[in-house]
Amino acid sequence: MPPGARTARRRIREARLKAPFAADPARSRGRRLPEPPSASRTPFQRDRDRILHSTAFRRLTHKTQVFVSHEGDHFRTRLTHTLEVAQIARSIARTLGLDEDLTEAVALAHDLGHTPFGHEGEDVLDACLAGHGGFDHNAQSLRIVTRLERRYADFDGLNLSWETLEGIVKHNGPLIDAAGAPIGRYAARGLPHVLATHAEATDLDLATYPSAEAQVAAIADDIAYDAHDVDDGVRAGLFDVDELEGVALVAPLLAEIRAHPRLDRSRTVHELVRAIVGALVEDAVSETRARIARYAPARIEDIRAMPEALVGFSAAMAPRESELKAFLFRRMYRHPQVLAVRHEAGRVVRQLYEAFTAVPEALPAPWSRDLAGLDETSFHRRVGDYIAGMTDRYALQEHRRLFDDTPDLR
Template sequence: MRAPFAADPARSRGTRVPEPLPGSRTLFQRDRDRILHSSAFRRLTHKTQVFFSHEGDHFRTRLTHTLEVAQIARSIARTLGLDEDLTETVALAHDLGHTPFGHEGEDVLDACLEGYGGFDHNAQSLRIVTRLERRYAAFDGLNLSWEALEGIVKHNGPLVAPDGTPIGRYAGRPLPHALLAHDATPDLDLHTFPSLEAQVAAISDDIAYDAHDIDDGLRAGLFPVEELEAVPLVSGILTDVRIAYPGLDRPRLAHEITRRLVGALVEDVLAETRSRLSEARPASADAVRAQPRALAAFSPGMVPTERAIKTFLFQRMYRNPEVTAIRREAGRVLRDLFAAFRAEPHAMPEAWCEAIDHCSEAEKLRRIADYIAGMTDRYALQTHRRLFDDTPELR
């Protein structure tokens, strides 16, 4: 049963380009399907989640991470009576704007575009679904619903204060170029929280990162399972598993920890979200947006615990010497490519350099960034090998 505060596709604010309703599907179901069939979504299968994904087929890619986020988000949405299709849409789209080589690629392109609006993967996701996907005869992009665009843009909550001043991760700096250049941005209510469906997709991203990166870190040997004894919540789960299954082999132990951690985090979010809903009593999706805080959240007791898990992963995984060494080499690949295309834009495929000689410098650099950001890891390396003689192996 649909909750009164759930997004309703029949009451959607619509699409940028008017289209007939999608027959047997709802508008949000069509949104989801268009993302699944997009080129940007397919490319996620060869984009890094963490760099050691190059070392084997069992580590998560950006695509498998996205699918796991969507599964967690849809389960939470179903329990809360939300629109599962919109929740899944936002979850599937949340990483479309990621560059090759994970966050290192984002940092490199942001530095390359300094003074020209920078680069932000959330904003790039919006650019992809409104401009860069070119599949339909009547429009650029995917012509997604307003609610889907809102969820993509507000993945981390409101972007500006009511007076328009950037806040949160954008405090003290202009909003990303892709947002400022999007002609519907003022209509996305950047000062409010998104729908509860989008909030659920965002917190499911955190849950997936916390649990599945521990799993990948153990598989990669970046840290031994014994180090988890010092991590809040995870340590208790580890103790319980060892008591229930003494002598369990490491692969099964890692999976058991992962699935129990996902379950614990999901149950905490459900309990806290229900409590906040009971207090706020929103009667509509717009009433959710008008709240002074997110309604989908970890409990006050879980917040420092979840932060401690992230701190552990940051120190032992994301900043592991083996990972950072690969990050540096990957960053060099993208810097080299950007410099090469800036010097000779016609080295890009014809579709990307069409009329580029008549573009402003800012437009030229943005097009180069769009091209590089859309590359998969392996295509970036292949392109570097074509242009340079010193391409690293990234292993």
């Protein structure tokens, strides 16, 4: 057996022994409403299953990733993206000896709060709700799993464990600094109300890093985006695979693939996607192991108290991964064809919001129930919840019900 294969097998055996800083389902901080334990599943397994069976999760199949979902059957949707994230995350978690079920639960839930029509829908809905707290998909994910899902007799939401909620809210890192000031994406406008109030009520401690499992879900999200957007961009004709030769991360991978004799274009792209995932996963695992050696975390609390994320790309890989993202931003997300569709999709969301707020009776049941008892902000939030939960095709269907100029978004 080659030495490399022996090393890989040894590491796999070692990883089956949980890392000392891995989340322990037996020591979960529990749920907001206590429930009897399951005889066959850990708390994190139950969380994963509840997310998987939720209405919001099923709707992801018809929500846009970059292109509108009906442009073609082979382009990614929020659902296919989420499944790819979960697969990559679980693989990394297994390698590092983390709890795979918590990792998967966070990965499956990370995009539940996205609107129809991708980031355009979120941007427009955020502008519409500017006077009522704005819109943030991360906060909406929390709102869904703690309030909007209505499946159980004893509570609204999914009543997830504390660790899964922490991962949903903080998978991209702390939201505030030690003094309580919002940081990162929230520095300019402050924390969304739902994040601030729920975090305080459940002691999520927004100034610390989340579990290593949640951090793995976050980096798996980046890896999945980088790889499958290359695939979708080439497939859509927005750029050619040859143009990626100028991207430092991709160039050596592409050169190695093209050394294979008689490889057609389709297989070249698939091999490239696989190689990008492999390179980024291997770097993330290697760098995380280096940080483990540097900080020697002995328990999950040590992960939360670290001065930097435990999981990340190396100093050599991080700028190359950012360069690939910048390429995709220029050539794909800002491509005139994509921008034209985004503009029309944004108009659909804006007009739906304006119609429902002007004529509340146009809201279908149960969204139109008890409207008289709502204050102005609560009413606008309800309209926002309704629109945010729509799939792309349902948003177009509702637009056709109310307007005569619904775009076909092709």
